[in-house]
Each structure stands twice: as structure tokens, then as C-alpha cells.
Amino acid sequence: MGHVVLRLGAIVEQLGGELLGDAQLEIESLAPLESADIRALSFLSSAKYRSQLTTTRAACVVVAPALRDEALARGACIVTPDPYVYFARLTQLWQRARKAALPAGPRIHPSAVVDALAEVDSSAVIGPLCVVERGAKIGAHTWLKSRVTVGEDCVIGARCILHSGVVIGADGFGFAPVRAEDGTCWEKIEQLGAVRIGDDVEIGANTCIDRGALADTVIEDGVKLDNLIQIAHNVRVGRNTAMAACVGVAGSAVIGANCTIGGGAGIAGHLTLADNVHVSAFSLVSRSLHKPGHYTGVFPLDDNASWEKNAATLKQLAGLRERLRALEKARGPESSDPTNDKN
Amino acid sequence: MGHVVLRLGAIVEQLGGELLGDAQLEIESLAPLESADIRALSFLSSAKYRSQLTTTRAACVVVAPALRDEALARGACIVTPDPYVYFARLTQLWQRARKAALPAGPRIHPSAVVDALAEVDSSAVIGPLCVVERGAKIGAHTWLKSRVTVGEDCVIGARCILHSGVVIGADGFGFAPVRAEDGTCWEKIEQLGAVRIGDDVEIGANTCIDRGALADTVIEDGVKLDNLIQIAHNVRVGRNTAMAACVGVAGSAVIGANCTIGGGAGIAGHLTLADNVHVSAFSLVSRSLHKPGHYTGVFPLDDNASWEKNAATLKQLAGLRERLRALEKARGPESSDPTNDKN
């Protein structure tokens, strides 16, 4: 894409911050401290990386007020309360500058299949080979990248980004078991609800959000979903919650606001997670979590031989506890210990 | 979509059941007991929710014979042996009524790419932007939603539903290692088999079923697969087995009939699962399961600090067992306990 060159003066004019250094200096790239070259703008997001300040070759560094003097000692800097947020806005500025030099694509790509009864805001962009079905609504400035499906009656808010391969509004997985002599078969429960997605939601590639069975599946404002995530029918995901890739959320789970769910984690069905719950990667949440906090359930990695020994013993763990208790009992009351379990 | 209004009399005329109440009563929605309004039809699938009978505002409730009097005491009801199956059929009735008011789409959407040598039954529906390759067969009343790929020579039975983004017949993951001085590289094993899918199979969004290496990958009648599932080459999934989202089944696994596989679970390659095996979510099946039953292998969730302590100790578990055994031995034969392990 287009090569971008911006002067430091133009940058602070657009993004704010206090520039200490030559406003005419030309910046040609954004880079981390350790790989920045002498035309690059870099940033220091945490004081723990401050040692890199003395070694970086960056033309200018974005820092917090506490590091002003240290940064200034090595060259130009921009001082701002939150350098990481400033950096995010820098990337947006860069992206806009790159795109400005290029011709805009069509608003609705001619290869997209948009039903005549869908409502697409005049500022939304529908990329190549997308499908927008009857009754769907796409809000202002929302962008469907390419090969996205938005199913019947599903609603997407404003300023959303849906990456390639996203499927909104496939049928939730609902079947009633029909018992018969030769085994159970399944009667389909038609999924009569839809999906409602708020504003400022970003949804990663090949992620799926199913339509509700009777009511709607709901994704609130500001939610960020990474790639290959499954959101089942009737789930509600609260405002500004973020999920890393490969998470699965089962049906009717209700997840609070400002949660973070690590990659590959799972949320069982019909649970409630409070606001500000943080789930580690690869952990299965199998009960409701009513208190904010950080929760984990992962088998620790080990070399395979050690793992085999420990995993084999794990299958006898309840028995080991019984044996320990028997030994304690045999030793008599003097061995009693406040950490003993009671049951 | 179209708003549906149906009289109770018309409902039992179509679905059966014994109506106790006013056949002229108009129903405008289906809803769970707790959120039903006075125009809604609801159902009681299990006696454990019977207390909701007294509080629901539903116009009519579908119940089993045992709850007839209780239901009748509060208003209209439909009595039927299996209310949950009846409810499933109600959703189908609702869906048909909603769709009846709308113009039907084309049978094969003009944006779909269907090879001239594919065989598509005249009652099948191929949605927008689907790909049906040479030699593929699509059975009667089967519906490919949108952006579905059915690869060369793959066969889909009758009355199947394939949701958006499904990929049937990508190459199985097969490579022969070629050892060389500078490391192993991989020689592709062309996948010469196909995929055969029976009747009444439903496949969720972005799920993948790979073609077999020499023989075919087989999905039997009535199987239900949720979203984002991986079925590897040469797998066989038995009749009426259901899998929740994000399951992975490795190559050549043979899964019996009437199994249920929880979300995010995995089945290792070359295993056999008997009929009526039930695997919990997030569990890895790493050996064959020859007996019906319910199997689990999940690290229990805990607050992160507790998890850290327990997980660290887990890596010493085999050692703890040795120490326990040493203590038992030191205590002498009087400590022997029938639950002691022998090895």
C-alpha cells in the first residue's frame, strides 16, 4: 500500500500530546523500540521497558509524563498520559493516510448478494461476496470485509467491523430428542430469534454467532471478538467484553461487561458471568461466576514422560486422599492440622 | 419476517394433542414460561419447572398427561406425551407460517457456482455463493444456506441442512515424512476418497468435513453437527450422533450411533467409540471407549491463585504418591488399607 510520510508537527496537530523536538522531522514508519530505525516513531507503554529508551534508534518516542526527562535525554519525544492509546490512534492515522492515496472501492461490492428487503446504511461498506439476507440491518459506517454472511432479520450496529468468513445468524443448535425403539433421533427446533449486535463491535474471521431459539442472541456495544469463536443461541455478551480466538460460548450463557476471555476457553451453557470476570486461556467455565476475578483451569504442560506419570496418578487422587486421611487418623489427634479437610 | 397468528384449534389440527380450552384463542408467539405474555404459547418440558405453571402469563401451555389438571387449573393447555417434541414441531409450524407469507428465493441462486457435472436434486436449494463441484450429489429437499462448498464427488443425502461457511470435501491432512539431512519435509498424500453424508443431517456454520485418503469419510443418517467442528479424513460418525460446537475428530476415528460429544471435546485418531457414548465438553478422548457411558477429562476451574498452587503441586503428583507409600510402609502392616494401590 501507499508509503506514508508524516511530520511530527502534523501528528501532534491531529492526535494531541506535547511534542518535545523538531516539528519538521519526517516519520516514515511506526515500530517497536527494539526494531525502530531512525525514521520511525515508537512508544513506551510500560516503565518496565524503560531500559530500551537508551538503546532504541527511533526518531521519536511517545512516553508518559513520568518518563519525559529520560526520553528527552535521548532525542525527540511526545508526552501523553497514555502512550499505548496514543499509539493505537497513531496506527489509525497511518491507516487513513495509506488509504487516502488509494481509490476507494464500491460501497456495496457488485459481487455481494444483498437482499432487496435488507436495510444497509448509506455509509456502510459491504465487501466482495458477502450475503446480507432479508430483513437484516447494517448500521452506519459498519464494514463487512469479504465473504461475510448476515442472516435474516439480524441487526448490526454502527461502526462495526466483521472480518472475512463471519457467519451471523446461522441456526442455533436445537433439537428435541425423539425416543424410539431403535434409538433416539432428533426433531429440529426452528430458531425463530435473530442476532442483535450493538455499536463498535469487531468480529474476527470465521467467527460464528447463532440466532436465538425464541428470543435473540445479543452482543452489546464495544464487544471485541477474535477469530474462530463460537457464540451459541441466546447468549448475551456484555458491553466491552473481549474474547481471544477459538473461544466457545454455549447456549443461553450470560456474560457480563468488561470481561476478558482467553483464547480457546469455553463457557458452558445457561451460566452467568459477572462483570469484570477474567478467564484464562484454555479454561472451561462450568459454573456461574458471580464475583469479579481471574479464573483458571488448565492442566500444566510438562515433558511427556513426567506428564504420563502424574496423569496416571491423577486417576487415583481421591484414593490417595483417603490413604492420607487414614495415616493421619492412625497417628492420632496430635497430628491434627488446621489445613486438614473435614469431609 | 412475517408476523404469525394461529388459533389454538388450527395448531392441534396440524400437530395433534388434546386441546383443553378455547379453540378460537389466537396465539402470536412461542415463548418460555417465564417470559411468555398473554398471547404466547408455552410448554413445560420437565416436571421440575412445574412451579412456573402458576406464575406464567402464557395463553396456553403444552404439558404431559401427568400435569393435565395442574395446567388446566390456570387456563388453556394442550396435552401430549412429549411436550418438548411438540414444542419442536410448533417451531417448525411457526417457521412455515412465517415463510409462507414471503416470496420464495430461487432454487439455485444465480450467484452459486454449480459444476455442470454435479447432480442436484430438483427439490434441493443451493443458496447464494455456494460452490458445488464436479461429481458432487445433493439429495432431495437438502438446503445449502450460503457460502457452502461441496467438493468433488462428495454426496449429501436428503433433507440435510448445511449452514453458511461449511466445507465438505477439503483434502484430509495427509503427508509422508521425507527425512533429509537438513530436517524432515512432507510429501503430500493426495486424498482420493470423498465424503458421504446420509439423510437428515444438519451441519453448523464453518464446520469442515475432509475427504478420505483412499476410502470415504462417512456421516450416517440423522447426525447433527454444530458450528466450527472438524471431522478429519476417514472418520465415520454413526447414526443420530450429535456434536456440540468446536469439536475436533481426528483421522480414522469411528464413532458409534446415538453418541453425544460436548462442545470443544476432541477425539484422537484411529479410535473406536461404542454406541451411546457421551463425552463431556472440553474432554479429550485418547483411547477407544468400548462401553456406553459418560466420560470426562477436564481440569476444574478455580480462582487463579488457587489454581496456581494446585497446578504446581500436580507436577509432583507421582512423587507425592511415592512419599505416601513410604509413610505407609514405615508404619507397617497395621496401616494397610484396602484402597491402597498395588503398583
Added chain:
Amino acid sequence: MGHVVLRLGAIVEQLGGELLGDAQLEIESLAPLESADIRALSFLSSAKYRSQLTTTRAACVVVAPALRDEALARGACIVTPDPYVYFARLTQLWQRARKAALPAGPRIHPSAVVDALAEVDSSAVIGPLCVVERGAKIGAHTWLKSRVTVGEDCVIGARCILHSGVVIGADGFGFAPVRAEDGTCWEKIEQLGAVRIGDDVEIGANTCIDRGALADTVIEDGVKLDNLIQIAHNVRVGRNTAMAACVGVAGSAVIGANCTIGGGAGIAGHLTLADNVHVSAFSLVSRSLHKPGHYTGVFPLDDNASWEKNAATLKQLAGLRERLRALEKARGPESSDPTNDKN
């Protein structure tokens, strides 16, 4: 697809190997030893299956030199140093023969959306309904199957295969937290890097590889990725590494060459894996692995009732260790054991 018949003589002429038997014998299929019929060519990849040599009905068997006499005693054979690699090349020969009888499709399918500023090698094949964006490059003999997206400025090398639904170059998952009184919201970090994929890479259906934040995400030569894999931004995957389905690799992880990652495994962000690291299925790698080896972290499967008991005890494991230590201490120094932990 076309039925293939090849004489044994023609096979060794093309693939090498020493034929012991009638060069005029016609072969109609490739098959495993146990299901081979009398027109099939089979192979023996490992001496442990040698007993099948006496029972197979195969017309001819590919064997290693050590099994020459044994194979010859039952009929025709082809002797070659690595029968499994020979078999892989046989499947390729078969595929070429099948395809030769069929008309070739167009090089760039008319339904694909290829930007005028993308560079597609004249020998590459772009399948139906693919999207190749501005600035993307597709190398010689590379094949995008169907419904593949290659995003802006992403580069795919030579002889690659990208299966249906693959998404290359969606935005990496990057957001800066913006703290406010009513909770944290997220500022998007535009992803200014791209994806660079080497030669001879195969990528399975619906797999996603995100573009880098500032620098590029890199997949080196010969890497093989199965279906439904997530490769996050700024990851580097080394030469000839293979990953089974449903793996997730978090941002900025650096994976060495000749690694194998089992299905459903995860690699946490910002880690380094040495060359020749092998990770078991379903294991989470949460720390760097600097030594080659085989690593595992999976909760062993059990019947659900046993699992419940052991899993409940697991949450007290650190406490059990304390109690064991207390007993050991109470017994005094004579109980000391070299396997005791020290902390």
C-alpha cells in the same frame, strides 16, 4: 471422477523402485493391506504390520528391502527404501491420471474477485468465489481452492494449496484499553503489517492467519496447517512445521522448524518454541520451550463419576501436600526420602 487403470510397469517407470512381478499387471486402485482387492496396489509402511502380508489380497505390495523375500513369497512387490513416501507419490500419480481425463477449469474462475493491483502468477489457479485484494501476490503453481480470501499486501509463495474458507490477512486482534469511569473500552490498533507465506505451504479449510500489527506474520517454507487453525498476528512458524486441526497460536509466538503441534493444542503469546518441539493434542503451551522434545498437558479421560471424585480432590492438592509433609515431619528424620520436595 475418472477411473484409473495403470500397469505395474508404467508405475515403476514413473516413480522408480524395483518391480518383482509381472509388469503387465493392471492396477485399478490403491488400498490399505486389509481392504485391498485383487486389482489393488498396497504398501507396508512398518514392519509391525508384516503379518498382514500373508492375508492381504492385494495384487502388489510396496515394501522396504528388508521385507523383500517375505513379500515376494505372496506375489508381486515393489521394493523401495521408504514405502510410505512411495505410497504418497503413488497417490499423486493417481490424482494426475484421474484429472488428466477431465477438462481443466479456468485459471482464474470468473466468479473470483481479484483486484487489478494484485499480482497472480500465470501458473496459479484461483478457484470460484475467492477474493484476492490489492497488493496481494500469489506465486507460481499455487492453488486457491474456493472461497479463499487473501488480504491486502499478503504474499503467498509457490506451490501452495489454500483450501476453501481460508482467510489470510484479517486484522490481528489488537486494542488498547481506554480506562474510563464507566469501565474500560477499546481503541483499535490498526494492523499495518501483512502476512508472508513461503513455498510449498498447505493451509486447511477455514484456517485463519492474521496480518501483523507493525511487522508481518510469517509462515516459512514447507509448513502444513490443517483445518480451523488460528495463527495470530506477528507469529512466525518455522520451516516444515506441521499443525493438526483446531490449533490456536497467540500473538507474536515464534515456533521453530520441524515442530509438530497436535490437534486442539494452544500456544500462548510471545513464546519461543525451539526446533523439533512436539506438542501433544489438546495441550496448552504457556511458557517457552527451548529444548526439543515431546510435551503434554492434558487431563486424562475417565468415567464421569471417577473424574468427579478426582477433580474435586484436585482442588485440595496443595493442601494434601502440606498434610503429607506434616506427617513426614512428625515421623522424624528417619522418614526422610530422597524424593521429598524441598520447598
